[in-house]
Amino acid sequence: MSKPVIKVENLGKKYIISHQQQNAKGYKYKALRDVISDGTKTFAKKILKPKSKETINPTQEEFWALQGINFQIGQGEAVGIIGRNGAGKSTLLKLLSRITEPTTGRISIQGRVASLLEVGTGFHPELTGRENIFLNGSVMGMTRVEIKQKFAEIVDFAEVEKFLDTPVKRYSSGMYVRLAFAVAAHLEPEILVVDEVLAVGDAAFQKKCLGKMGDVATKEGRTVLFVSHSMQAIAQLTKRCILLNKGGVQFDGNTDKAVGLYIAGQEDGTESPAFYQAPASKTGSYLASAQVHSSEDGVQMWGKAIEFEFTLQVDEPSDRLRFLVEIVNDLQQPVTKFWLFKEDAPFFTKSGLFTLRCQIPKLRLYGGSYTLRTWFFKRSAPHTLLESLTNICPFEITMGSVERPGLVGYEWKPNECSYLEDATWEISE
Amino acid sequence: MSTKELVIEAGRTEKRYWQDLWNYRELFYFLAWRDILVRYKQTVIGVAWALIRPFLTMIVFTIVFGNLAKLPSEGVPYPILVFAAMLPWQFFANSLSESSNSLIVNANLVSKVYFPRLIVPASAVIVSFVDFMISGMILLALMAWYNFVPSWRIITIPLFILIAFLAAMGVGLWLAALNVQYRDFRYIVPFIVQFGLYISPVGFSSKVVPEQWRLLYSLNPMVGVIDGFRWAILGGESQIYLPGFLLSLGIITLLLWSGIWYFRKMERTFADVI
Numbered sequence: 001m002s003k004p005v006i007k008v009e010n011l012g013k014k015y016i017i018s019h020q021q022q023n024a025k026g027y028k029y030k031a032l033r034d035v036i037s038d039g040t041k042t043f044a045k046k047i048l049k050p051k052s053k054e055t056i057n058p059t060q061e062e063f064w065a066l067q068g069i070n071f072q073i074g075q076g077e078a079v080g081i082i083g084r085n086g087a088g089k090s091t092l093l094k095l096l097s098r099i100t101e102p103t104t105g106r107i108s109i110q111g112r113v114a115s116l117l118e119v120g121t122g123f124h125p126e127l128t129g130r131e132n133i134f135l136n137g138s139v140m141g142m143t144r145v146e147i148k149q150k151f152a153e154i155v156d157f158a159e160v161e162k163f164l165d166t167p168v169k170r171y172s173s174g175m176y177v178r179l180a181f182a183v184a185a186h187l188e189p190e191i192l193v194v195d196e197v198l199a200v201g202d203a204a205f206q207k208k209c210l211g212k213m214g215d216v217a218t219k220e221g222r223t224v225l226f227v228s229h230s231m232q233a234i235a236q237l238t239k240r241c242i243l244l245n246k247g248g249v250q251f252d253g254n255t256d257k258a259v260g261l262y263i264a265g266q267e268d269g270t271e272s273p274a275f276y277q278a279p280a281s282k283t284g285s286y287l288a289s290a291q292v293h294s295s296e297d298g299v300q301m302w303g304k305a306i307e308f309e310f311t312l313q314v315d316e317p318s319d320r321l322r323f324l325v326e327i328v329n330d331l332q333q334p335v336t337k338f339w340l341f342k343e344d345a346p347f348f349t350k351s352g353l354f355t356l357r358c359q360i361p362k363l364r365l366y367g368g369s370y371t372l373r374t375w376f377f378k379r380s381a382p383h384t385l386l387e388s389l390t391n392i393c394p395f396e397i398t399m400g401s402v403e404r405p406g407l408v409g410y411e412w413k414p415n416e417c418s419y420l421e422d423a424t425w426e427i428s429e
Numbered sequence: 430m431s432t433k434e435l436v437i438e439a440g441r442t443e444k445r446y447w448q449d450l451w452n453y454r455e456l457f458y459f460l461a462w463r464d465i466l467v468r469y470k471q472t473v474i475g476v477a478w479a480l481i482r483p484f485l486t487m488i489v490f491t492i493v494f495g496n497l498a499k500l501p502s503e504g505v506p507y508p509i510l511v512f513a514a515m516l517p518w519q520f521f522a523n524s525l526s527e528s529s530n531s532l533i534v535n536a537n538l539v540s541k542v543y544f545p546r547l548i549v550p551a552s553a554v555i556v557s558f559v560d561f562m563i564s565g566m567i568l569l570a571l572m573a574w575y576n577f578v579p580s581w582r583i584i585t586i587p588l589f590i591l592i593a594f595l596a597a598m599g600v601g602l603w604l605a606a607l608n609v610q611y612r613d614f615r616y617i618v619p620f621i622v623q624f625g626l627y628i629s630p631v632g633f634s635s636k637v638v639p640e641q642w643r644l645l646y647s648l649n650p651m652v653g654v655i656d657g658f659r660w661a662i663l664g665g666e667s668q669i670y671l672p673g674f675l676l677s678l679g680i681i682t683l684l685l686w687s688g689i690w691y692f693r694k695m696e697r698t699f700a701d702v703i
Contacts, residue, residue, distance in 0.1 A: 015701065032613040098437060098543035100700045107437040121541040124463055126470045131463075138459040139542055167470075 004072035004110075005191060005223050006096070011069040011105035013091050018060050065091040066247045069105070078217035078224045080234040080255060082262050083244035089227050092244065093193050096225065111190030111223075114141050121180075125169035129160055129179055132168050136183045150186045157208075158182035178205060185212045192216060195227045213237055231259050231331050260330045260369060276392040278313070285321070285386050287376055288313045288353060292393045300363060300397045302420065308338075308358040308372070308393075312347065319348040321386075324375040325358065328390070329368060335418055336365070366420050367399040446693070450545045460535075461552040464527075465559055479563040483519050487511050487567075490632035500633045503659070504666040506575045512568050513662040514631045514655045516561060517593045521600075521651055522622045523557035528601030529608045529618045536703045546696045547689075550605040554597050568662070580664030589657040592681065596650045599684030602692045609695065609703050630655050635670070643673050650684065653677020 066088040073079055083089050094100050096107060097115035122139035123132050133154055137147040155161050158179040160171075168176055194213065214237055217224045228234050234241065234255060241258035243251040245265065251258050276290040288311040295304035308325060326337040338358055347354050372393045378384040399420075469475040487508055494500045495507030502510050528550035532539060535549050572579070608614040629651040630638070638646050646652055653674045660669045 032611045035611070094700065095437065098435075099540065101697045102437060105438070109435045109437070113435075115542065122538050124467060126467045127463065131466065135459050135463050138456045139538060139544075141456075143455055 003075060005075050006071075006073040006110075006225075007108045008069055008071050008096075009106045011092075011095065011107060012067045012103050013065045013088075013095060013100070014103040015063045015065055016060050017063045064247050066095070066102075069249055071242060071249065071252055073223060073225070076217075076221040076223060077240060078226060078238045080238035080241040080258070081225060081227045081244065082229075082231075082234060082241055082258060083250075084262075084265070086246075087244040088247045089244055090195065093195055093225070093227060097193055109191065112141065113191045113193060114187045114189035115193040116140075116184045116187070116195065123168055123176070123180060126167055128167055129164045129171070132179070133183055136180065140184060140187050141189065142187060146188070154179075154182045154186050157185065157212075174202065174205075181205075181209060185209070185216070189222070191223045191225070193225045193227075210236060231263070232333075235259055235331060263330055263332065276389065282313070283315075285312070285314045285316060285376070287311070287374055287387055287389060290372065290374065290389075290393050292372070292395045294395055300395055302367060302397055302399050303362050303364060303422070306360050306363045310356045310358075310374070312354045312356060312376070314347040314351050314354065317347055317349050317351050318378060320379040321345070321347055322375075322377055322379050323356065324377075326373040326375075327365065328371050328373050329418065330370070334373065335370070362422070363397070364420055364422065365397055366417050367397050369394060369396050371395075446545060450547060453544050453548055456544055457548045457552055460548060461555040464552065464556040468556065476563060479560045480567055483512070483515050483564045484567055486519075487515050490515075494632040498633075500637055503634050503636070503663055505577065505663050506571075509568070509571050509575060509577055510634065510659070510663065511632060512571055513659050514629075516565060516568060517589070517654050517658050518626065518629060518631045518651065519564060520557055520561040520593055521597050521654070522625065523560055524554045524597035524601050525604060525622060526618055527553040527557055528597075529604035529614055532605050532609050532699065532703065533612075533615075539703055540700045546699055547602075547692060550601050550692075551598065553605075554594065554601055557597070558594070579662055582661045582664050586658070586661045589654065589661055592657060592678070593654045595685050596654055596681045599681060599686075599688040600650075602688030603684070606688075606692045606695045609699050625649075625651065634659070635673075643670055644676060647673030647676045648680060650677050650680045653681070 069088075069092065081089050081092065091100075093115060095102050096109070097113055099115075122136050124135060127135065133151065134144070134147055137150075138144070142150075155164065158175075158181070160175055160179050163171065163175065168179070171179070210233060213224070213226070216222055217237060224237075226234065226237055238255050240253060241251075241255040242249055243258045243262055243265075250265075251261050275292070276287070278286055278288045282288075289309075290311075291309045292300075293307040293309060294300035295306065300306055310323070310325070312323065314321065323340040324337060326334040328334050338360075340356065340358075345354075371391045373390045374388065374392070375385070376387045378386060469478060472478065474481075490511045491507045494511070495502060531549045531553040532546070538544075539546065539549070571577070604614055604618055608618075626632075629649060635643070635646065635652060635656055647670070654677065656669055656674060656677075659667050
């Protein structure tokens with residue numbers, strides 16, 4: 001890693017959250033009246049009971065949004081910051097961009113920081129697109145000369161040249177956001193802090209934004225801190241990730257691993273069991289159980305056979321019942337799916353408990369963690385979904401069994417690709 | 430590029446604050462420009478509002494204090510006497526209401542982007558200053574109407590404008606910072622403005638105040654400013670009551686200094702409480 005441009009040491013931010021004692025409704029602002037009445041109350045208490053030293057105020061509670069954060073970021077690194085809601089991501093960004101001040105610790109930063117905390121910050125609805133470009137640019141820290149230079153580029157990127165002299169309050173929300181992002185994307189600070197801005201515009205524009213962000217990080221060699229809930233965007237843009245959890249750093253390192261941990265953590269930390277068993281309270285037609293029979297105990301070797309076993313409870317037989325299972329990777333993307341194609345199945349005519357077995361003689365999915373997603377539905381227009389289960393039966397695939405005669409000591413890395421086909425090579429001269 | 434190291438720490442007094450303020454001068458310029466542009470958008474008579482309001486108030490004051498109450502006019506037409514005070518007062522009052530609300534109105538900026546917060550109330554004062562310049566035209570028109578020629582003292586007017594500016598800034602900073610935390614000031618400010626109009630010598634000359642009360646009266650910082658304006662514009666008989674003027678100046682300096690101090694102290698928590 002090159003020399004650190006951001007150095008964070010033992011950073012912490014404390015907020016005082018107050019709980020209203022009597023009536024909790026409508027407590028929004030701190031009003032002078034409350035300060036005066038609270039002040040007299042505590043004053044009276046002090047006079048009446050001089051001995052009782054600072055009793056803990058039951059209406060106030062300390063809340064550490066961040067605590068004991070340490071990390072360093074090198075020049076030109078693109079780092080993702082992920083975590084669940086309330087993990088402290090936004091607080092961290094606010095501290096880094098000097099919006100609020102830390103309670104403990106120290107941050108040292110080399111160079112200019114620009115934060116893109118929300119698209120369209122500082123836009124004024126009454127002003128025209130042209131005026132807003134200048135205003136927004138200056139809010140983000142650009143000089144007038146810089147904005148003038150980039151003006152054409154910004155307008156071009158936002159695709160709004162026709163409406164430059166229309167007040168932005170008459171813009172469609174898509175145009176508004178495109179313009180805002182365009183201004184932000186043309187900032188040129190040494191360090192760019194980006195908070196969840198890619199969830200804007202239509203699919204084509206999102207792609208453009210992602211591309212632009214990728215350029216900023218890789219081609220222009222700037223340091224980018226990137227916060228998002230879109231694991232795909234994170235995985236695409238960054239190699240390193242900091243996973244925050246309850247105000248602390250849970251993991252700092254390889255993005256794939258961090259994303260994996262993040263998704264695993266989303267299931268409330270409870271390890272989902274290797275097999276699925278329907279709760280006893282279920283009624284109607286449903287999936288009673290599901291299980292993965294992997295090649296080894298708990299681990300599936302690449303290229304070996306695997307078997308999925310399901311039991312279906314059917315109470316209303318119908319020839320329209322269909323079952324489908326998907327294998328989902330740790331980015332929550334379905335990788336492959338298997339339909340149950342049968343012209344004639346016993347549950348078309350009979351009710352009861354049925355066992356289905358799905359065998360794959362050679363599973364060629366690339367190493368990584370996977371889960372199953374099932375769909376049990378009745379074919380009609382539209383389909384009636386009877387039951388869909390996600391994140392059941394987690395299993396691992398390892399590449400250990402693959403022999404590489406010419407590549408001794410090659411280390412398999414997860415998520416390099418999604419699929420490894422058997423292939424034969426022929427070399428001729 | 431700049432390889433300056435920036436250190437963020439709890440309770441660290443920003444040494445480069447004033448330099449930062451200078452670096453962000455363009456933002457200051459743009460915020461003021463925005464507010465001026467927006468001020469009269471989607472109004473029919475636009476900037477004429479800046480003329481009509483003080484003009485009507487002047488007429489009312491002339492009739493009530495000049496014609497009905499028959500107060501002394503320092504030897505000049507009563508409308509000019511009123512308007513010479515109306516100008517700085519309107520400027521002060523507008524600055525107060527604009528700057529006290531400025532941080533709340535710009536809450537989205539304050540909680541999303543870093544910049545020296547001092548820019549926001551300062552640019553609000555600038556916007557009121559533009560209105561001040563516009564309504565200054567009424568004074569010129571009045572002077573032409575009454576064939577009134579000001580004396581040499583008129584060249585000192587920039588000095589008094591500066592004093593008015595500092596007074597507005599000082600009180601504005603206090604109110605802006607207080608309003609972030611205590612929204613009560615949303616209701617207090619219109620009251621101050623309304624009340625202040627009557628306890629400041631706007632509709633009448635400060636000479637009508639009995640001599641023994643004049644020093645006390647000058648505790649109101651606007652008394653010094655308004656007397657200064659009248660002295661510079663009206664010339665002739667108009668005199669500055671020097672001890673009172675100095676006292677007003679002292680109060681203005683104190684307000685400005687303490688305003689900056691309080692604002693800087695609270696500034697770091699604005700984003701958390703706004």
